[in-house]
Every structure is written in structure tokens, then in C-alpha cells.
Amino acid sequence: MIDVELGDLGLDEGGHLLIKRALASNASVRVVGSAITLAIDLPAWCRATGHAFADGGIITRGPHDRWRGAERAGTVDVAVDHAPARWGLAARGALVEAGAPELDLPLAAKADVWADEAARLYAQAAAAQWDPATAIPWDAPADHPIEVEDAIVQIMTYLIENETAALLVPARFLGRLHPHFREVMQLLAIQAADEARHIEVFTRRARMRRTELGLSTAGGQASLATLFDEPEFAIASFLLSVLGEGSFLSLLWFIRDHAPDPCTRELARLAAQDEARHVAFGLAHLGRHVAEDPTLRGRLAAAIERRHAALAHTSGLNAEVFDALVLLAAGSWEPAALRTGHAAVVALAGEMDTGRRTRLLRLGFDPGAAAALSALHTRNFM
Numbered sequence: 001m002i003d004v005e006l007g008d009l010g011l012d013e014g015g016h017l018l019i020k021r022a023l024a025s026n027a028s029v030r031v032v033g034s035a036i037t038l039a040i041d042l043p044a045w046c047r048a049t050g051h052a053f054a055d056g057g058i059i060t061r062g063p064h065d066r067w068r069g070a071e072r073a074g075t076v077d078v079a080v081d082h083a084p085a086r087w088g089l090a091a092r093g094a095l096v097e098a099g100a101p102e103l104d105l106p107l108a109a110k111a112d113v114w115a116d117e118a119a120r121l122y123a124q125a126a127a128a129q130w131d132p133a134t135a136i137p138w139d140a141p142a143d144h145p146i147e148v149e150d151a152i153v154q155i156m157t158y159l160i161e162n163e164t165a166a167l168l169v170p171a172r173f174l175g176r177l178h179p180h181f182r183e184v185m186q187l188l189a190i191q192a193a194d195e196a197r198h199i200e201v202f203t204r205r206a207r208m209r210r211t212e213l214g215l216s217t218a219g220g221q222a223s224l225a226t227l228f229d230e231p232e233f234a235i236a237s238f239l240l241s242v243l244g245e246g247s248f249l250s251l252l253w254f255i256r257d258h259a260p261d262p263c264t265r266e267l268a269r270l271a272a273q274d275e276a277r278h279v280a281f282g283l284a285h286l287g288r289h290v291a292e293d294p295t296l297r298g299r300l301a302a303a304i305e306r307r308h309a310a311l312a313h314t315s316g317l318n319a320e321v322f323d324a325l326v327l328l329a330a331g332s333w334e335p336a337a338l339r340t341g342h343a344a345v346v347a348l349a350g351e352m353d354t355g356r357r358t359r360l361l362r363l364g365f366d367p368g369a370a371a372a373l374s375a376l377h378t379r380n381f382m
């Protein structure tokens with residue numbers, strides 16, 4: 001038993017801190033003080049905190065201590081294999097009081113979501129955020145033909161639509177992810193911010209010399225709808241990040257290399273830099289996932305086939321986008337230039353295919369399966 005000297009400090013002025021501190025290391029304490037309301041406040045505080053109060057200001061640490069039955073939400077540095085719903089939104093490593101509400105967080109298995117690379121990729125993403133207002137030379141001179149500008153507007157219109165899917169698909173899973181997997185949550189959040197920025201710069205570029213945007217096709221939207229409707233994180237991430245954003249990397253490099261003006265070149269370069277991280281995370285967590293779950297590879301292959309069948313009746317890539325890419329690479333309406341531009345777009349499709357096959361090999365598909373599955377990927381690219 002020790003004495004806690006409060007002097008004239010009331011419990012409503014912070015006096016309870018001294019009592020709590022003393023009770024942390026003593027089973028019972030005697031509280032001494034001259035505050036007028038102490039005789040009323042002390043028993044009330046004991047009732048509220050589950051400690052026993054006796055005459056003479058004696059407080060005994062109660063059996064009903066609210067932290068009895070509390071549980072650590074793992075350790076701050078290491079994610080557990082299965083995060084219980086009862087940990088809710090608590091910080092990883094926090095002491096969680098029993099009886100906290102359970103939230104609906106179905107993505108709670110480490111095998112389904114985790115990548116050891118997530119923390120590094122998040123740090124990289126945080127350091128690489130760029131300001132659309134200053135990172136892109138919006139005022140740089142552009143003297144390309146007006147038809148090439150129309151092609152750029154069509155390409156930007158198409159990119160915005162696809163970036164919107166790339167934002168919303170991971171964002172939907174983000175809301176279902178157990179926050180115990182903090183690094184993955186942070187990475188998906190910053191990925192959504194990347195896509196928001198891409199939408200912004202592509203929109204601004206489209207409107208630079210034109211007031212209206214280009215075309216959006218039913219086939220393109222049907223392709224994106226199959227991503228939007230995919231309920232399983234692994235499959236959505238595979239179709240979107242590994243195959244779609246992987247193909248978009250080639251497309252953005254193509255736009256960078258053939259851009260007629262510094263502004264288009266720079267925004268394609270910066271967006272590609274971000275996309276490379278999105279692809280890297282997809283590959284990292286799926287690589288880990290297929291190693292832990294041997295059935296996943298077959299389900300991923302089936303998902304490509306299912307999506308191909310679902311989209312077989314659609315035209316796939318907007319023909320206007322294809323033509324716009326040809327014109328972008330041609331740079332003019334000269335027949336010889338158009339031939340070169342057309343060949344460049346055919347080569348782009350080949351590069352996308354090579355990239356997809358390389359990524360499928362990294363996920364453990366054999367070369368024959370990788371080639372066959374890459375060929376079934378949506379003609380819409382994303």
C-alpha cells in the first residue's frame with residue numbers, strides 16, 4: 001500500500017492520472033487530498049473503472065479492470081496469418097479492449113493479400129509523388145498538325161476511362177481489406193491517388209486545345225466491367241495489374257516515344273513510372289500467393305479464359321484508339337508516314353504480348369500456357 005498525495009488537485013483536473021499510475025504497480029493505494037469534491041469523485045471514479053473503494057480513500061485494483069481480457073493485435077512489425085475481425089481498426093500491435101465492434105473485413109488472410117515488398121513500394125510511391133501543376137510543362141510549345149491533336153484527345157479520352165477502372169477496382173478491395181495489413185492498405189491507397197493524378201493530367205491534356213473529348217465505346221466499357229465485377233482480389237489484381245497495367249506500361253512508353261509535344265511526352269513518362277509500381281505489387285503479392293496456394297494458378301488461367309469468352313461478342317479496342325495511335329506515331333497524313341505509324345502500332349501489340357508472357361512466366365506459368373493466355377487477353381489492353 002502506498003499513499004497517493006493529490007494535494008488540492010481534483011480528479012476532474014487530472015488527479016486520476018496519479019492514481020492510475022500508482023495502481024499500475026500497486027494492488028492497493030491510499031488517496032490523500034484536500035479537493036472539495038474528492039469524497040464524491042473518488043468512489044464514482046472507482047465504479048467507472050472497476051476498482052474497489054473503501055473508507056479512508058483506500059482503492060484496491062479491481063477484478064473488473066476493463067483491460068482484463070484485452071488482446072494485442074499482433075505485433076507492430078509483423079503481420080499475422082489471419083487477422084481476427086475483433087481487432088477491427090486497431091493499430092497493429094495495439095492492446096485491444098474486449099468487446100470492440102467486429103467489422104466486415106473479409107480480406108483478412110495474409111496469403112490472399114500480402115507482399116513483403118509492399119512497405120518498400122509504398123515508401124517509393126510516397127517519395128515519387130509528383131505535382132501535376134509543376135511536373136508537366138503545360139506551356140511548352142506544340143506545333144503538330146491539328147489532326148494529330150485530335151488523335152491525342154482520343155487517346156487521352158481512352159486513357160481516362162481505363163484509369164478510372166484502375167482507380168475504382170483496387171479502391172473497392174481497399175474497403176474490404178483488414179487494416180492489420182497496413183502496408184498493403186497504404187500501398188493500395190497511394191495507388192488510387194496515383195490513378196487520380198493520371199485522370200487529372202490526361203483530362204487536362206485532352207482539353208488543352210479542344211473543348212470536347214473523344215469517344216467511349218460499349219466494347220471498351222464491357223472489358224472494364226469484367227474487371228469491375230470481379231469479386232476475388234487475386235483475380236481482379238491479376239487481370240488489372242499484371243495483364244492490364246502491364247500492357248499499359250508498353251502503351252505509355254509508346255505515347256512517350258511518339259508524343260509530338262513535351263507536355264504529352266512528360267505526362268506519359270510520369271504515369272508509366274507510377275504504373276511500374278502497380279505492376280510490381282501485383283506480381284509480388286500474386287507470386288507469393290501462387291507459392292502458397294497451388295490451385296491459384298489454374299484459377300487465374302480460367303479467369304482469363306472466362307473473360308475472353310465474355311468479351312468475344314465485343315469489338316475490343318476502340319478502332320478510333322487504334323487509328324489515333326497510328327496517327328500519333330505517323331505524325332502526319334503522308335502515306336509513307338502512315339505506313340511507319342501503322343507498323344509501330346503493330347510492334348506495340350507485339351511488345352505488349354511479350355511483356356504479358358514475361359510476367360506470366362514470373363508467376364510460374366510454362367511458356368506454352370503463357371503464350372496462349374497472353375493471346376486471350378482483352379483487345380482493349382486494360
Ligand SMILES: [Fe+2]
Pocket residue numbers: 163166194195198271275
Ligand atoms: Fe494509371
Ligand SMILES: [Fe+2]
Pocket residue numbers: 166195245274275278
Ligand atoms: Fe495503375
